[in-house]
Amino acid sequence: MKVWDILKLGLVLTVYAAAACVGLAFVYSATAKTIERQNRTDQEAALKEIFPGADSFEDITGTIVSPDPAVSFESQWAVRQNGVLAGAALQAVGGSYGGAIKILVGVNAAGEISRIRVMEHSDTPGLGANAADPSYYVDEKAKLSFADQFDGKPLSDPFEPNNDIIAITAATITSRAVAVTVKAAGTSAERWLAEQGAGK
Secondary structure, eight states: OOHHHHHHHHHHHHHHHHHHHHHHHHHHHHHHHHHHHHHHHHHHHHHHHHSTTOSEEEEOTTSSOOSSTTOEEEEEEEEEETTEEEEEEEEEEEEETTEEEEEEEEEETTSBEEEEEEEEOOOOTTTGGGGGOTTOEEETTTTEETGGGGTTOBTTSOOOBTTTBOOOTTOHHHHHHHHHHHHHHHHHHHHHHHHTTTTO
16 A cells, blocks of 8 residues: 555544544534533422422532541532421432442431432442332332332431341342431431521
């Protein structure tokens, strides 16, 4: 193959690569706002799910500090109902079997978990993934899902699988990861709410 042919081939490949990059950039810029808007809508729906009676969710991200270095808080909200501070919601991230697990945790002014919702995970389908499945029951008779058992749970409880938490069958690591993440978020939110005089 002649030198000119090699240069020509290289030039053609460069043009195709540049065109592909421009095309990808265009697609990203066209969809980024839509994706961001959808994520915001999903987030608002999840907040309303864990605090159905709330009037507003005030962003206070960076205010509440995690007591556990293995658990971080991506986002935080002060929850108000009838103008009164009624609780806090934290989007907490902990480590689980398949990697990071992201959980939205609501804590009311009485020092209880209002509700939780598993937002993202990479755990095994049919096992750890059942933590996010509302149709998987840890108590079949009571129709109690794994996440449902946290509703109204006092933060004074130990939050230990096979003690006060019903573990997911064959997914103890995921069960423990959720319990640890929820407990860290809950105790941090409870402390912050007490500092604000909530519930008095």
